[in-house]
Amino acid sequence: MGTPFSWGGGRPSGPTTGIGRGANTVGFDCSGLTLYAWSKAGISLGHYTGTQFRQGRRVPLSDLRKGDLVxxxxxxxxxxxxxxxxxxxxMIHAPKTGDVVKKTQFLDSSYYRPIYRGAIRPA
Known part of the structure; x- marks a missing residue:
């Protein structure tokens, strides 16, 4: 919580200097945060949201469990x-440049709920 957003930042070992807009900031981007968290459970994820979307079993919204990727x-x-x-x-996430890792209520959010795409349970 509170770690800066850094475009391209994050490894299994923790926050890193990012790339491009994140080149001067040590932190996480959204997929860097999730790959870091899942690495603690021994699961390796790619550092790209699209790749992570294909790295596990699809989970219906009604069956979400703590740790699932949304x-x-x-x-x-x-x-x-x-x-x-x-x-x-x-959810906990790294939202955007200039922000920090934080918790957000997404199911009732007028921003996040309409753009919800699904969930994955990495394996």
């Missing part, structure tokens, strides 16, 4: 954002 945006292409489900409609 995806947003991208229209019919790859999702553009990912977070970790915490329960109760809340």
């Amino acid at each position: 995806f947003f945006g991208g229209g019919s292409g790859d999702p553009t954002h990912v977070g970790l489900y915490l329960g109760g409609g809340i």
Whole structure:
């Protein structure tokens, strides 16, 4: 919580300097945060939201469990954002440049709920 967003930042070992817009910031981007979290359970994820969207079993919204990856945006292409489900409609995520890792209620959010794309349980 509170770690800066850094475009391209994050490894299994923790926050890193990012690339491009994140080149001067040590932190996580959304997929860097999720790959870091799942690495603690011994699961390796790619550092790209679209790749992570294909790295596990699809989970219906009604069956979400803590730790599932929740995806947003991208229209019919790859999702553009990912977070970790915490329960109760809340995710932890690294939202955008200038922000920090934080919790967000997404199920009732007028921003996130309409762009919800689905969930994956990594394996």
